[in-house]
Amino acid sequence: MDKDSFFKDVYEVAKLIPEGRVTSYGAIAAYLGVKRSARVVGWAMNGAITEHDVPAHRVVNRIGVLSGKNHFQSPTLMEEMLAAEGVKVKNDQIVNFEKHFWDPMIELGL
């Protein structure tokens, strides 16, 4: 496992997020074994936007707030994409976040 593959791992996990589901930076970081490095996951996501296969819009912070929406092509794009997948967003925050939460630790099994 190359150290540089960390970003790639983040992309891989993000790609595994099903439609209508969302996860948090910390959840991905924890799954990769660097749970204290959620910020780095966010940074990785920044590059993930250029990767068309990575649904960065399905990754939010631990409280379900679209903290990164401002980094997308359009500030409203993230909310639009989530809404299109059945994830309701209210005031930049995902409604029933726990209900839509997709934990790689559980879903992928660790």
Place this chain on the structure above:
DNA sequence: CCCTTGACGCGTT
């Protein structure tokens, strides 16, 4: 090479 910033998270006040 040192300092600052950032799509986070948790503990403390």
Place this chain on the structure above:
DNA sequence: GAACGCGCCAAGG
């Protein structure tokens, strides 16, 4: 229960 501060890691200036 909201606000604040510290820790972590990587990138840019």
